[in-house]
Amino acid sequence: MKLPEDILDQISRQASALFSQGQQARDEVRANVRSLVQSQLSKLDVVSREEFDAQQAVLERTRTRLAELESQLNELEERLRDSSAS
Template identity: 35%
Template sequence: MMDRQDIDQLAQRLVSLVPPGLAQAQQDLRTNFGDVLAQGLRRLDLVTREEFEVQTQLLARTRAKVEALEKRIADLEAGAGT
């Protein structure tokens, strides 16, 4: 998930898009952008990259087991049919 530094960097990039004539409002915007981004990210049901990788590996192992069992069943059915 994004940490506070990532959120601050994203908020700074958004503030840099504000026209120079509004320079005085830039700090307020930067704070507001950061808060809004942080709140939005907290509401999302996100997982860390590590959690995602663990689940991906678990799914791959499960898929391999299912395929092996499907082959075993097919072999048993073929043997029973003859």
């Protein structure tokens, strides 16, 4: 049994319309979920990865500087002990 061309065209158009509506629905759901997640994350006390990395770099520089200052302090205390012992 052979279907007439107009029926095939109609089925093709309907299938195309359904697929395009499905894509639109997927895009809409994705946008809504993304918006919802962003909204909920903004309510939490979280930072972005960039902010975290920046603060981690600051902390590392601070630790390095603290170690340098501790070394200088130890050296000065040692000099002070040596000069007091003499």
